[in-house]
Amino acid sequence: MSQKKSRIGIIGMGLIGTSIGMRLAKRPNRTFEIVGADSNRGHARTAKKLGAIDKDVGSLEELAENTGLIILAVPVLAVRDIFQEITPYLVPGAVLADTCSTKKDVLDWASELLPGEIHFVGTHPMAGKESSGPEAADVDLFVDATWAITPSPRADEEAVRIIMGMIESMGAHAVHIDPAEHDQYAAAVSHVPLLASVAMFRVVRDSPGWEDVSLLSGPGFRDLTRLASGDPRMSTDIMETNKEAVLHWLRRYRKELETIETAIELGGEPVKGLFESTRLDRDAWLLNPHTERKIDGPDLPSSRDAMGQMLVGGNYERLKEVLAGKIPGTDGKES
Template identity: 35%
Template sequence: MSGKRINLAIIGVGLIGGSLGLCLKDKMGEDIYITGLCRTQQSMDNAMKLGAVDYATADIEAVVKEADIVFLSPPVLQIVPMVEKILPYLKKGAILTDAGSTKQYIWQHLQKILPEDVYYIAGHPMTGREKSGVTAAQKDLFVGKAYVIVEDTGAPKEAHEKLMGVLRHTGANFTTMDIAKHDRCASVISHVPHVTAAALVTLLNRTGGDLDSCIKLIGGGFKDTTRIASSNADMWADICMTNSEAIAKNLKQLQAILGDVITACETGDRQAVHDYFAASKARRDSLLENATKKFDPN
């Protein structure tokens, strides 16, 4: 990257923030200087030792005062309070972006407090791992994954170009959509599946005296369908609180679908059950065939 060095502040140098730092230091080298806000000394030490940031500290002012771009990657409910804390130290023209899985809640609050010369460009990298923390970070975490950029938050074209000039180094597949559609789609593609995976583990826990025997039977199918149930509980509690309408609506739809399957099982309607599985297989196979080369949403 040519021209002036970019100063990037990462708020929350965990899995996502740490992976972004690793990627950008690898791709941009001395053309980017990354500061990181960490809560604990161990996190600071790990972030610097791994090379995810050039400098890590718990001092908010030191992290953001020179930042051209601030990447916010704490749990969703902590994003707005964090912006309130950093606002006094941001320079004119600073760009805020985030990794939050819900967007409307954040924007509804930020648009009330952001000054005219500080810009917010909502983002959502559709990636992750079951492990959390900077020690789980990977420089190629974003490669080939869908990365949503929401463009209806009032930031000027120059700010978008500056941000994308940095984020393109991730190798993600960028797509744009309006903020309300993002939250609806994220509910179907990401949020409800996480709730459902956790429900399957909860079901296992409620098998009573059969629990030990059930555990002996655990194989690839159970592991695959419940993999995302190992995700961070704080993050997912915040997501459910900030996209509650869409999540509740889609869970009710899922409840109705399962109700139909229950009825078919109880009445011995094999054709209905067959059609249920056949239709879902056809849809999934078609989706994978069409989308694998474009996106890999997690």
């Protein structure tokens, strides 16, 4: 009698969810089924056509059935409602993870709403595009990206390792971080740059000479304003759930603009010094390799081992030799 396949569920078949599914589906000799759900059923059907999921389902109840690992790739403010709706159907011991851009509120909702036997691990892949939807998905979207991990207090070490294994299989670099710390730093390197992109486009677009100015817009303007084409709902949710951190960095940004304005007014060395020092600092940052921040603890099974145990159960030891060194993305290369 053949063993029933283990299941991974993905809720939200947009850019992130579909890209995750595409990468998981490429895992060689996989014995797990990937199921997907989206409030826009058309997105789920598209994801299935792209090979990101094996089956699209119409309800969270159906998705949660016999599913040991569930990934929420949805806008932040949708997470709380999903927790409430899916809780009655979760398999005891299941591992849940999200991919939202803010973490503190999500971890608070997990603590408030999820049963004690459910292991929630917050995550945030620092990767994306201005395009949204499953059509924009890319199997290599996360390669060499930083992927933040913020485990809930109730998530055991095996659950964390399972999520790390998933992240490694995406080709990304795991970074363990406190949720509040994550939100502060994400505001600086992701959320305020989004607002700067929006502001720059609005300033130029609202000028009387926009039609003529736009003729001169080149790669610099397009690159700087790229984030303004992102999903409005996702952007709104980020600002709603990370307001204080965003305002803090906006104020610092405004102050820096005033410093730059003063340097330009003075001219000469102040302007040159500003550009020279910034170039040196940025070049040094670009040369800095990825590092992994680890949670202290006892020796554990490797993240690849933990994910394998979750996904293939009793077949794990048999498949271990087959999978060793062949998981897409674990060494930055395709198998």
